[in-house]
Amino acid sequence: MGKDKNKDDKSSEKQQKDPSQQSGSWFNWFGAARFEPAKDAHSKLLADSRAVYELQTHDVIPEQSDIYHNLYMEHVPKLLQKDYGIQLVGSWRVGIGDEDQFVHCWKYPGGYGQVSKFLESMRNDKYMMEFNHKLQRCLRSRNTELYQKFSFWDEPEPRQSKHMYEMRTYRLKPGTMIEWGNYWARGIRIRRKSYEPVTGMFSQIGQLYIVRHIWAYKDLESRKEVREAAWQIPGWEDIVQNTVPLIRQMDSKIMLPMPYSPLQ
16 A cells, blocks of 8 residues: 555656646646657657758858858859759858858758759759859868758748848757757747747758757847847746756857848
């Protein structure tokens, strides 16, 4: 009897510690769907589209920055005119963070099949081969990763007026992506009350358990005001307290849009 009572007490204590199971908890106040762990692949549980996003990071030789800029300025319209069906989400130059670094985000609406088709076409496309040859002369290094968008974030839409963008990168502990999604499904409802959310993605190829959040602000002062205001909204403090233990490393960079970027 004593052992059974201890088991019941521990079970009751566990239920009390799980905020998503409490009928009056802030998890339920925001009304977002809860993702169940270990039921399916993360891409099926956390994404609502087969679209894939490619994040390209180019570290440019400082003396080659102008050449790189002009090269990409000519490249983007030519690539979009080709029958590849890919879309440019945004292009930025890092303003605060890794200097002489450029970031480009491309969308493949058709998913991995479209990515494979594009990679195969590049091998036989004379223009793409010449472009890559010129590009290599400008770079110190480059990196490409594939992501999918979290279902609870909106699609990144073009913005006309000028903004500065912040990319926040979170390297999560393996096995915590579903838990992260459960908290941020509520968190984005709080932050969506202002205009700054752009997109949120999780990695599928490249470094795994990487989350990228991109935010738009008028300037650094408005960023400060928006972030401070979030702490006055009920529930935000709980989200931060419960997601910080899931993170192994995090960093932030401020990015300025390139002239040809749909996100201005």
